[in-house]
Amino acid sequence: MAKSTKPEGMIPVPNLDGVSIETLSVRSGQIRSPELEHSEAIFPTSSFVFNSAEEAAARFAGDQPGNIYARFTNPTVSMFEQRIASMEGGERAVAAASGMAAIMSTCFALLEQGDHIICSRSVFGTTNVLLEKYVKKFGVSVSFVDLTDYEQWSDCMTDKTRFLFLETPSNPLCEVVDLERVAKIAHQGQHEKGTLLIVDNCFCTPILQRPFEFGADIVIHSATKYIDGQGRCLGGVVIGSNDLMDEVHGFLRSGGPTLSPFNAWVFLKGLETLSIRMKAHSESALTIATWLESQEHVEKVFYSGLSSHPQYELAMKQQSAGSGVLSFRIKGDKAAAWRFIDGVEFISITANLGDTKSTITHPASTTHGRLTDEDRLHVGITDNLIRISVGLENVEDIIKDLEKGLSAASCSS
């Protein structure tokens, strides 16, 4: 199998040992073609040619490194994989067509019939559906637990538990879990192949939080969110040890949810500005969260960067800032929340997040609408909850727009 991403004729860039994450985000993983292009090239090709029948045979046999077919490897995709792997501090990354394709590929690659997984209740809604409806069909059992209830995580462990899956901070309530503590629980697992902690790090990105430093075994991203950062492309990526990623890559090349080179190129360019964007998103989100907390018609604000957050110390140990997503409960009912959302002018009503454009959403009737009323309340998604993904518009302008929402919410009833 072709593992190398430096096929003959390609010119690797200089050694980057010891540089900071900002430098890695701009420089790492680049492979120059003999054209010596400065910016990363897109290779929109489905297959690659060989110089001889013998070379073709050697490539297929895995005796010679190099590209064969773009479902297996593509230079633009490989550049993205190497760059994000270096930023997370993992050995290898495997890119996928979407965040869900990344999660699905991890499941299919690592799980066997009879295995068991434990998943936080507060994960991305579709992750819930994937595990509960589809992964279960193949004879894998799933336990859902409350993110910060460590006893539940421990109590659910069996000798068949293959992995623990979570997001921190959670969406949309920004709950923070102690990664070292859950990693410790995972690593006491008795599964014959080992028990892994998998962290979906989509909200923070490696700029704000690097889960491997706290004991995670696999990190997953929906690149669709902050890594693109401008709402253009779907993509995902899984990062981990060479051994685990061989398995994930093996599933991807057979199952087929490969990332397109065009999208990989957009993500490569997105990574180059990720550090300044994440800092700007976080700074504005903190300003807005603080402002919301002081508003009479706001009941409660949820943001991991606020010093009033119940796990603020833990959050600031694991994260360098709070990221751009926050939520709050408006005083009143669902109608008040909807009036708020309809009252803002330029903030987009969309369920997407991690965009330069600020977005606003009503989780109870959109992203979490498929949950039963009981499950929704159990995870704290009340009808008066509103989520905002703070974009890169001027923060005073965003606040002025939110003021319009506030007055719409509080005027009639």
Ligand SMILES: *Cc1c(COP(=O)(O)O)cnc(C)c1O
């Ligand atoms: C959006 C999202 C996903 C799914 O990613 P897609 O690229 O939409 O498939 C997974 N996890 C989290 C936390 C997300 O926000």
